[in-house]
Amino acid sequence: MTDVSLMSGPRGRQFCLGVLTATRPEIWTLAARAAEHSGNQGFASELAEALRSPASVTAAASAGGEALLAGLAEAVDTARYWQQPDETDALLAQPAIQLALGPVARALAGALAAWWSRGFLDRDRQNFVQWTDERKGPPPDLGGTVRRLADWKAAVLADERQAAKRPKNPAANWGGWWWSTPTPSGLLTTTRSLPDLGAIGLLLVEDSLGWKQATVWPLVPRTDCRVYEIDGPAAWTELAARYPLDVSLSKRHDWWRTTGIAGPWLVPDWSAVAADYDGVHLTLWGYLTTAGLALPASPSAGPSVSVRERTVLAGWNPDETYWLNDVLTSGAAPSNWLSDGSGRWSRQR
Template identity: 85%
Template structure:
């Protein structure tokens, strides 16, 4: 499990973020080292700090507040349309990854104890509706088939049009970098916590800084078929089973974020809907999978070569995309407001 948590950029940022919440001096050294990548002395200082008994002890005793701080930092730093930032590059260095080993081992246990079972918590699901600009209407748990039809039509059109874009993956060109059914009108939910209407208030990739939201509890049908993305194998398996070629549309963005040029797949969500009503990305699945260039379909035969890869991008931790109409309204909605520093409070 330790290797899994350190295999991807989001997991490594999570480990550093948890320590930063309780050991600010470590964050100071990390920031200095990240801004001066040629200074090997700073990198050595960081590796020594990460391997110190104090750092390991902090990870072993990390509670919900520190774990949430680490998660928030990891999610905020996600960028799938540009090169890895300085901190991601720093944490990918072999010596730093090695020093993070005991930290990752302790945090894997702490995260499991704090969060509990990683699979979908069907009794506590809520839809977050951002209301900074206007009061929203109640979510309508219907029309998923039409929405998916519109999504695949747009995705296929985007792939066709991308044939006219520069062939050089390093060209200055951006596009539709998500691997999810986004942008779309599909309903998504995340788990509610005792003092937070929905985890989706805090853990949002590519957030634009919303400060007001209405949280709507929604209840999935007891017999809803949910696919769990709990790690890299579950994600690549989905892309391989329901392949959709997006090599042209993702060529530039995913080359920048992974450094790899080649063929790319995402799941055909309209096909996935034939077998599953929802797809849930667990917290662990996010930390171990997001942002990585993963082999989706290796070549057959004696030679080992990767024919196609896939990237999990633009999917928030614990978020479930509902591909079929299996939701009904739950309890009364609640309004929430952020103080701008990451703390949300219930209004009224």
């Protein structure tokens, strides 16, 4: 775990608030009122007092897996990279609120480290989630990754060329491919399983379409596979700088709305990353401290560079690994899962 604070990014701050609202419902009431009435400093002050209280710090320090998962789900569910920050994100960005939430964030950093092992360790617990609300699909295709990456890059370059015809004003009402992942490529992704949960990917999904049925396929990566860890902002920006792909035109409108910055923008060229790594894994800590931030990522950055390219980690779910080469084999038998609509998943017998 890096020295970056949970307070450094919008998803980390939402996580902190989400854990507290799961354990102290009165915090939710105070936060909702302060967010709705953003001009009322009295409401914000009342929230700040509740956040810095010993009861809140104690709740954070003693948070177990259920509360931490609730906070993670809140952080993921409220992620938006194609619009301006919502009222709660804006509230949590206020200096006074951040200061009050600081002790909670420090306590939660310890609780998270104790509950969740760092890095890509559970090679024998990797699972692919296949959504089956409309129909059951075939087993995951474990080959053809090179072709999928080539198709992805061709589509990105075509979109960038087409984007040259779009309005130059970043505030124009225009949207496009806002994610920075190799989507929609059809690449396989996996997340690890938890006790009583077939895969954390069932629960933590950015921009979810509300799926309620899924098949979970255990997959086993090769023992010698090379996995790059995104465990914080520095690891993400290094990846974008080492393997730069210019997407300034296609991301111009969406990422301006979510960050207030007009670019230029880079994402990693995943087809180039594949030459050095078989997979790229986003840790929980990496997600909470990196997602949604406009981060400098210039390949040639130096003291004399006045305008630097930036990058945004967007559309990547916590603990998710994107597989860039054919290094997966089938594991145990798949299992079917059903959601009750409130975030609880149960295995079907």
